[in-house]
Amino acid sequence: MKKQTLKELAKFFCGITAWESFVHASLWSSGANPVIFGITMGDTLNQVQTFVPAIISIGLAYYAWIKK
Numbered sequence: 523m524k525k526q527t528l529k530e531l532a533k534f535f536c537g538i539t540a541w542e543s544f545v546h547a548s549l550w551s552s553g554a555n556p557v558i559f560g561i562t563m564g565d566t567l568n569q570v571q572t573f574v575p576a577i578i579s580i581g582l583a584y585y586a587w588i589k590k
Contacts, residue, residue, distance in 0.1 A: 529586050536582035543576040 550568045
């Protein structure tokens with residue numbers, strides 16, 4: 523794949539992971555635990571779902587917009 527195509531894909535997935543992080547951060551800050559397929563997520567898993575996508579999003583943003 524061309525480098526420009528990879529950068530565009532990185533921009534797209536940067537937005538997805540940022541959204542994922544934002545949603546879980548808002549759930550975590552409100553004290554609500556999401557329910558997936560009838561299973562309630564605990565606080566620890568919700569924290570992981572907040573920070574891991576945020577770190578990935580930062581890495582993708584660096585690759586997509588900053589790295590030459």
